[in-house]
Amino acid sequence: MHDHESFFRDLRRLGVGERLLTRPAQLVAYESDGLTAFRQKPSAVLLADNQDDVIGAIKACHEHHVPFMARGSGTSLSGGSVPIQDGLVIAMNRLNRILDLDPVSRTAVVEPGVINLAVSQAAAEHGLYYAPDPSSGPVCTIGGNVAFNSGGAHCLKYGMTTNHVTGLKIVLPDGEVCQLGSDSLEGDGPDLVGAFIGSEGLWGVALEVTLRLLPKPERFYTLQAAYDSLEKAGTAVAMVIASGLLPGALEIMDRLSMDAAMAAVAAEYSKDAKAVLIVELEGPREEVEAEIPLLRDVIEKSGAYQPILAADEEQRQRIWTGRKSAFSAVGRLSPDFIVQDGVVPRSKLGHALAEIDKFAAQYQMRVANVFHAGDGNLHPLILYDGRQEGELERAEELAGEILRLCIRLGGSITGEHGVGLEKRNYMSEMFSEVDLKFMYQMREALDPRQLANPGKMLPIGTAPALVSHGAHPLEKQGIVSRY
Amino acid sequence: MPPSQVGERPTPESEDQLKELVLKLPYVKAVGGGSKPALSRDATISMAAIRGVVDYLPEEYTISVRAGTPVQEVMATLEEHGQFLPFDPPLSSAGATIGGTVAAGVSGPGRFRYGGVRDFLLGVTFMSGDGRIIHGGGKVVKNAAGFDIPKLMVGGLGAWGLITELTFKVFPRAMETLTAEIETASWADACRLGHELALAPLDLLCLELAPPNKICLRIGGQVSSLQERSERMRRSYGGDSWKQIQPDALMWQDAADFAWAGDTNALVRMAINPKQMELAEATVTQWSRADEVQRRYGVGGNVLWMSGPDEVLGESVPLLVTVLNRPALAIRGTWDVARIGGRPPNVLAERLHSVFDPQRRFVPPKSQMA
Secondary structure, eight states, rough: OHHHHHHHHHHTTTTTTGEOOHHHHHHGSOOOOSSSSEEEEOEEEEESHHHHHHHHHHHHHHHHHOEEESSSSSOOOSSTTTOTTTTTEEOOOOOEOOOOEEETEEEEEEEETBBHHHHHHHHHTTTEEOOOOOOOTTTTTTHHHHHHHHHTTTTTOOOOOGGGEEEEEOOTTTTTTEEEEOOSSSSSOOOOHHTTTSSSTTTTTEEEEEEEOOOOOOOOOOOEEEEEHHHHHHHHHHHHHHHTEEEEEEEEEEHHHHHHHHHHHHOOTTTTEEEEEEEEEESSSHHHHHHHHHHHHHHHHHOOOEEOOSSSHHHHHHHHHHTTTTTHHHGGSSSEEEOOOOOOOOGHHHHHHHHHHHHHHTTTTTEEEEEEETBBBBBBEEOOTTSSSTTTHHHHHHHHHHEEEEEEEBBBSSSSSTTTTTTTGGHHHOHHHHHHHHHHHHHHHHHEEEEETTTSSSSSSOOOOOOOOSHHHHHTTTTTOOO | OOOOTOOOOOOOOOOHHHHHHHHHHHSOEESSSSHHHHHHHHHHHHOTOOOOOEEGGGGGGGGEEESSSSSHHHHHHHHTEEOOTTOOOOTTTTOOBHHHHHHHHHOOTTTHHOOOHHHHHEEEEEOOTSEEEEEEOOOSSSOOSOOTHHHHHHTTTTOOOEEEEEEEEEEEEOEEEEEEEEEEEEEEEEEEHHHHHHHSSSOOOOEEETTTTTHHHHHHHEEHHHHHHHHHHIHHHHHHGOEEOOOOOOHHHHHTHHHHHHHHSSEEEEEOOOGGGGHHHHHTTTSTGGGGOEEEEEEGEEEEEEEHHHHHHHHHHHHHHHTTTEEEEEESSSSSEEEOOOOOOOHHHHHHHHHTTTTOSOOOTSSSSO
């Protein structure tokens, strides 16, 4: 246990003044993130103003053995930014400058607190945009995207955050600063930039991020088709893929997600549809025009009805608003929910959805499905009422069944939300003991004191427990407490 | 494993044999097809027998192959289903293997549109310096679980592990492609036009610049759209010099094989920023034997490939490295170290490397870590 007062004294020597929050009332807003089921009190929050604050704070943490975690907008859906008990939260939101935006090299150098969507907005005057588009794009930060290798609806064609970062300035868990990569698309030497991305804060904190920008496609063609079964929508995805088309996005929503989106943002879906498929073609206008008949042919043969075509950008945005609001919209249907993020091979989507249906019936819980069908990335939303005795535990058990299903089918426990707090106990089911031990050793080499976001991705100390029954394992370990 | 003869490298056929060698040899360096001799001349193990496609799932856009598999074999397998490796792995005709491509971290012309070898690598199996078989990444197109270990194999020059198996994301090939060349009045004009083309929403698959004044671009898509797209580009950018080259597959295969560079010449690669193309040319053209040095600026000006006689490049590349402040990587030719002007490894690399190769078996004696 560290001596908080001498730690705080050292922090105050950095000249952070009132920006060091230590009063309980000030800390409440930082207790939780997008995974609202868990909350934890930090010992303090530092509102960092600049890179020196971040580096200085991390050095102080190292000296005083205080665990720390950098936090952007706190939108993590895996509990990645739930504070560490008695630890320091370094709030990065004020490091929000776009330092450089260069249309010739098609790169932007940004601070980690810059909002994802703000990059595309700034790049728009050059006809450029930043491709990764998580649903939380209007609020989430680039620093968080880097830490968790965030995805979005357009990953099949464009990849995730890691595919759009060429350079990083980082501070390691002991306060050492490193420059990785450069402003060239091509790398030199081992790809340390790529390795850092998705390390969930365990390797330190990004201070500057060089992003790759792409020319905004000239023409979009966004189609939303209704189906009388989820299975048919899934088959339609396979048919689109088999046709040789490479759409920018391929998304499916089930009935429950549609109901939620209708309630939240007045999205339009046919009343009796069991699933909708959203397909987006994009590219030069002649190309898209040539692809449209191919796509329409496939969609027609797939048994779709009531296809809605976005005639203009406004209609396109309406389709996407419905889709992207689905997570938060589910809040209208249920007081609480857990979002899962497993991946299955695309050809096993139908099977996976049928299994999830069975689990839902077995556990007597509602599960809404909205997912990136193009890359097999499921987002089952498990609805529960935390005020009802035992519901959260049941929801978590159900979530665990889904994760194991993804592993059994040869997929992954997370496509884009990261392992964070909630899925770390499933790492040992996805990775062998040897592989997991190797990751522990990597962390050990970089952070022997285990101060950088400990407890996320890799369980602290020994190998993770194999199963979680009853109370959440993190609760049993006294690491987090519940609402 | 076949008995090794004098001057011949052992060619392990199994993980057990690999392990035996890794733990026995003081220095472990693998060679695949030997297409990048500057990177493999000191190799102590041949990966030729760790070969073959392990799993190919066209409907999943994924393929898993053993490291010693020739790129050509992978390409042919994918071609049967109309798919390809979008980063156009270089030197496939010279026998490059998939493992060597990853270790060298090099990509070909197609890197411009969808990304390089780093962007399509999903998973890796490798042997660490202490003889453990480690699996990193995954086998599905999207995966964010655990540390992204596969990335450290890209460009690691073998110093981070002995790669045995790799999983890639693949894409469907465009129905049809079309290639055009544009000539400009000067190199400065070529650079300007190159920047303009790269910035425009043209969906170019490849964009390369060749001094003194040529631009080469490739588009792909539906048969019915290409001529129209090409015509619009000709009107907007090409003018009189616009020259369409079709069919174009051979031309781009040549580009990925560096057919423009003489077989006996040295070959180096520099990752640069597109804004440096003018400075690079201004520097190179001042060299006394500049006419013996061929250059190609690939990936819209993000990579410079240079070829020329050993002694000319040997003397001039270090100078260019200083002017551009970018390291160079030797691919062919005689060099003391493959990474010319490389900075010493930073602390992140050093600390991580101690896990991958605790006894430093993969690090060339006397040289710096890759």
